[in-house]
Amino acid sequence: MVLLNRSVLLVNEVTDVMKEKGWSLELDEKAISDACDGITDWQEKEKARQKAIRAEIKRFRANQDAAEAILRKRKASMPPSTVTKFCTDTDLRKVLDGIELDPQVHDIPGLSFFRLRLSSARHxxxxxxxxxxxxxxxxxxxxxxxxxxxxxxxxxxxxxxxxxxxxxxxxxxxxxxxxxxxxxxxxxxxxxxxxxxxxxxxxxxxxxxxxxxxxxxxxxxxxxxxxxxxxxxxxxxxxxxxxxxxxxxxxxxxxxxxxxxxxxxxxxxxxxxxxxxxxxxxxxxxxxxxxxxxxxxxxxxxxxxxxxxxxxxxxxxxxxxxxxxxxxxxxxxxxxxxxxxxxxxxxxxxxxxxxxxxxx
Structure with a gap:
């Protein structure tokens, strides 16, 4: 018997790798602002701003993909998971593939809890x-x-x-x-x-x-x-x-x-x-x-x-x-x-x- 905390802690492993590599977890507002410097026409300025935002999103997603690739390589070197997964819904199956349940069990009076480890940038x-x-x-x-x-x-x-x-x-x-x-x-x-x-x-x-x-x-x-x-x-x-x-x-x-x-x-x-x-x-x-x-x-x-x-x-x-x-x-x-x-x-x-x- 255990005492179980109902709250579940989310652990984004992709984000953890990005932090480890020193990659930004947000769009670079300074880069977006710099792209608009010196442009006086408001329409041209907005075009430049949108272009810079798209470039930042592309950079961010590239970093996510790179972090996910690093994570896959690390997991491949570990013993394979023994957890069997079931899902009949195609979209949910993709989400389930990027989820691992990590139970943290402690003897009473300690409080046991679960962590949900997310290993995909597409969750x-x-x-x-x-x-x-x-x-x-x-x-x-x-x-x-x-x-x-x-x-x-x-x-x-x-x-x-x-x-x-x-x-x-x-x-x-x-x-x-x-x-x-x-x-x-x-x-x-x-x-x-x-x-x-x-x-x-x-x-x-x-x-x-x-x-x-x-x-x-x-x-x-x-x-x-x-x-x-x-x-x-x-x-x-x-x-x-x-x-x-x-x-x-x-x-x-x-x-x-x-x-x-x-x-x-x-x-x-x-x-x-x-x-x-x-x-x-x-x-x-x-x-x-x-x-x-x-x-x-x-x-x-x-x-x-x-x-x-x-x-x-x-x-x-x-x-x-x-x-x-x-x-x-x-x-x-x-x-x-x-x-x-x-x-x-x-x-x-x-x-x-x-x-x-x-x-x-």
Whole structure:
């Protein structure tokens, strides 16, 4: 087990070589300005300026190509990469070929993280905002670039299989309006170990209807986004509050859970069913928190609450009571750490522990 930083560090290896060689990473504004000196006619001056800009762009790209060639030569002298790459999209394949995932793993309490190494000058210009989007067992998924479901921006999904040591690039969802119900992609790993399902749940303007998009790595509908219209339970789309998933996780072979840490769990027991049925499971009694006024903004319950499904198949919920009540951080006597476990048949929460933070 590791603690993983969701933020991904981008390392542009081409830029690093250019810096190493002392080559400029920007257009030479002085060269452009010098090309216009002494020209008084504004039209001729603009022509000279544009010509100088084109020359600078050509010089810059030549340096990029030279740096990329140096990088290729260096990599050719190293042991070949053992990572297998998959992509059915021609354009994404070119991007994937210039990407290497560099995991930096540290023992707890150290924080592990990923670096995305870019070895091509032709990668998309905007990959900032890359982050871990979801995980299940050996399958780890990234949002690459600023793209998020329902937000039209450059980017794609990158799937890392730690067991198979493989990378797969997946194109983003078609933009049909609406926004994601949360900030993560739901991931369901199933047998065999490298088979997986990605699921994105998007709200529409026609509640309680929502859009469920799934991507399967294998099977008759593999490697394409499949859309289904689903009906959400009334508890997650009330007149005063719209459910927001703070975290997602899988349960068993086919179930997925979206969790709003203020109110409860949105679950579908069979993600691949022709018409997936969603149900709502409220938080333990006394843990429901009154939804905030939209004008005040939503709280960040991840600071004092968490939920997950363990290897034993049991859903567990943990909360620090008192943390959200604006108490002094030094007043630990009024803060209690409580844990619950959930049985699904029947659906009942059982409190497992209650500890005063001040006694720990």
């Amino acid at each position: 998309p210009p905007d990959l900032q905002g890359t982050s871990v989007a979801g995980a299940d067992h050996n399958i780890l998924v990234f949002y690459v670039g600023p793209y998020r479901p329902g937000f039209p921006a450059p980017g794609f999904y990158l799937v890392y299989d730690a067991w198979a040591n493989s990378l797969s690039a997946i194109h983003q969802l078609p933009y049909l309006g609406g926004g994601s119900i949360g900030s993560e992609v739901a991931v369901l790993r199933h047998a065999p170990a490298s088979d997986y399902i990605l699921a994105e749940l998007l709200l529409t303007g026609e509640l309680p209807k929502a859009s469920l998009w799934t991507w399967c790595s294998s099977g008759p509908s593999a490697r394409q986004w499949i859309h289904k219209t689903v009906i959400l339970p009334p508890e997650v789309c009330t007149p005063t509050y719209i459910f927001h998933a703070d975290t997602t996780f899988s349960l068993g072979k086919f179930a997925l859970c979206w969790v709003d840490l203020l109110v409860g769990i949105l679950m579908t027991c069979d993600t691949l069913a022709p018409e997936p049925v969603f149900q709502f499971i409220p938080l333990p009694e006394g843990c429901y928190m009154e939804p905030p006024d939209p004008q005040d903004g939503r709280q960040v319950p991840q600071e004092y609450r968490s939920m997950c499904c363990g290897n034993d198949g049991i859903i567990r919920f943990i909360s620090i009571d008192g943390y959200h009540q604006d108490l002094s951080i030094n007043d630990m006597r009024n803060m209690f750490l409580r844990t619950w476990s959930l049985t699904l048949n029947p659906k009942e929460w059982k409190q497992e522990a209650a500890l005063c933070i001040g006694d720990l």
